[in-house]
Amino acid sequence: MPRTSLVLKRIYPVAPRDLERAGTVSTAVRRELLDLGVGADVVRRASIICFEGEMNLVLYSTGGRVILLVEDDRVELLFSDHGPGIADVELASQPGYSTAPDWARELGFGAGLGITNMEQNSDLFKIRSRVGKGTVVRATILRGIPFF
């Protein structure tokens, strides 16, 4: 797909198990998009994708980062970490499937809807993972600019 010009790029590190700060990346991303005048529907979808992705990094990874890319025709969110990796991405993507520990479930996490929520709010969605190496998730929202 041809790329359009980059409007904004932001990189946010995410620390593992830091629930106190969890949600701050999503809140910052939402604010950036609102400041850029991105449409309300795109902002809502990006916010949900970002929160779920951020929470997955906090709860399951050994640490990672979120990259926000805004282009004329799309908003892209990239989540990457250095482990532990997902053995069966298809299984992990199934609604209701979760490996969340009890303490996280008691806080309302681990419903097994995270990846589903990310996918349903994306126009393009891709997970690449290797056990022992890490995971990269790319979620793209098209901004609906018509082609002429």
Add this chain to the structure above:
Amino acid sequence: MQLSQVSAELGLDALATPEPNREVRGGYCSDLLSDVLAHAQPGDLWITHQRHLNVVAVAKLREAAGVVFVRGLRPAPEVIARAQAEGVNLLLAAHPAFETAGRLYALLHR
């Protein structure tokens, strides 16, 4: 109906109301954060037992009109402070979730 009016009609305790004029369009009852993100609508009052910091983020991102904690379960002061700073309304109900939801439903659909 405005949040401040809903709060008064239901006898809720206003823990933080940085946006008292927010329009309440409906309600959503859930303790699962992903479920709220998937199914709550902007302008809903979110009724929940969860009362940690991430609730503020979810309410903000989902554009909820506010959060109602039930059964007198009060969140920690830092949660209230974060909500105040982020512009998220927090209310406290003395009643359990079932009754709180019923009262809100009746109020919005009378």
